[in-house]
Amino acid sequence: MKNKILVKRDTTYIEFLRIIAILLVIFNHTGDKGFFLFSISTNSIFYWFYLFISISCKIAVPLFFMISGALLIKKDESIKTLFKKRIIKFIIIILIFSFIQYIYYSVIKNQFAFSVSDFLVKTYSLSMATSYWYLYSYLGLLLMLPFIRKMAKNMTENEYIYLAVMQIVFVGLLPILQYIFVKGNYTLNSSFSAPIIICSNVFYFTIGHYFENVFEQKNYTKRMTLLVSIVSFACILISCLMTNYRAIITGEFSEGTSQAFHMCLIAVPTFATFFLVKYMFQKISTSYIINKIIITVGSCTFGIMLFENIFRENQVFIFHILNPYIGSLLSCMIWVFSIFLSALLLTLILKRVPFIKKLL
Numbered sequence: 001m002k003n004k005i006l007v008k009r010d011t012t013y014i015e016f017l018r019i020i021a022i023l024l025v026i027f028n029h030t031g032d033k034g035f036f037l038f039s040i041s042t043n044s045i046f047y048w049f050y051l052f053i054s055i056s057c058k059i060a061v062p063l064f065f066m067i068s069g070a071l072l073i074k075k076d077e078s079i080k081t082l083f084k085k086r087i088i089k090f091i092i093i094i095l096i097f098s099f100i101q102y103i104y105y106s107v108i109k110n111q112f113a114f115s116v117s118d119f120l121v122k123t124y125s126l127s128m129a130t131s132y133w134y135l136y137s138y139l140g141l142l143l144m145l146p147f148i149r150k151m152a153k154n155m156t157e158n159e160y161i162y163l164a165v166m167q168i169v170f171v172g173l174l175p176i177l178q179y180i181f182v183k184g185n186y187t188l189n190s191s192f193s194a195p196i197i198i199c200s201n202v203f204y205f206t207i208g209h210y211f212e213n214v215f216e217q218k219n220y221t222k223r224m225t226l227l228v229s230i231v232s233f234a235c236i237l238i239s240c241l242m243t244n245y246r247a248i249i250t251g252e253f254s255e256g257t258s259q260a261f262h263m264c265l266i267a268v269p270t271f272a273t274f275f276l277v278k279y280m281f282q283k284i285s286t287s288y289i290i291n292k293i294i295i296t297v298g299s300c301t302f303g304i305m306l307f308e309n310i311f312r313e314n315q316v317f318i319f320h321i322l323n324p325y326i327g328s329l330l331s332c333m334i335w336v337f338s339i340f341l342s343a344l345l346l347t348l349i350l351k352r353v354p355f356i357k358k359l360l
Helices: 009-028 047-072 079-108 116-125 130-153 157-182 190-198 200-214 222-250 267-283 288-298 301-314 316-326 328-350 354-359
Strands: none
Touching (some): 009 047, 009 267, 009 328, 047 130, 047 222, 047 267, 079 116, 079 130, 079 301, 079 354, 130 200, 130 301, 157 200, 157 267, 200 267, 222 267, 301 316, 301 328, 316 328
């Protein structure tokens, strides 16, 4: 029994990627306690380490989009089935969980007065929680899915490479060069670059399909693994250098302005993580129990995302208690893990509720 595999390994690696991504999403919301710790540690010997971690965690959402593309694009569904099975379900998810968030902030936190009309306006035009922008973006992708499927399934290997090169050049290299030479005072005409930049989510969605269903298994080699690791490290390092350079030039270290180069080259580390985890699960045998744990936890990551902000706000005391004794980063890591476990437990409980189970 101990050597029995629960499901095909590719499914297990997908769930493991989900776990990595949700932990990074939570960390990304920790502000100067973790994610933005580098900004208040400019004189610390750990400054570059904190900055490296901050940029690295930005692979989280692109990973989620890649996973979705890997699983959804290959399916054959009619538009009617797509609406019935996915789009309507996702609209219901947005309404129900936005209402839960609205109750939390209006009734429990007393940040504003409860009003049905206000709830509808906020749900229509805003995101009720930090990470809920993802729900709206994902819903948009679902609406575009029939067209994305047609495109992705008919693309050649060279066309996928061309797509990746365009993303790296226009989202990554060009903004970096513009800032190095003219400090961003002159940028490429937005009417030209906007279609490429705006479609970033579609890009990751499509590339996920490529790595899972088009890229040949024989290419997942030790040599390729080493190569993507080195290139990935270099891309994060370049983003670190550019973030530091911009801070020196502008003298600004606010969370809003200092992330100008966080996402520029993040496509490469995202590819690398997807590649490395898939390679690892091809080469390393895992037991039935380990697979079962990974699959169970991975299946709860959507629920964790829906509730992480509530647990994050109410468990911040963990960070404040530990910080004087073990430092900010380690305290933040424990806080993140506590949020993760709490939201995981709640999701596991809710998955036992018949209607809610279908949503999570």
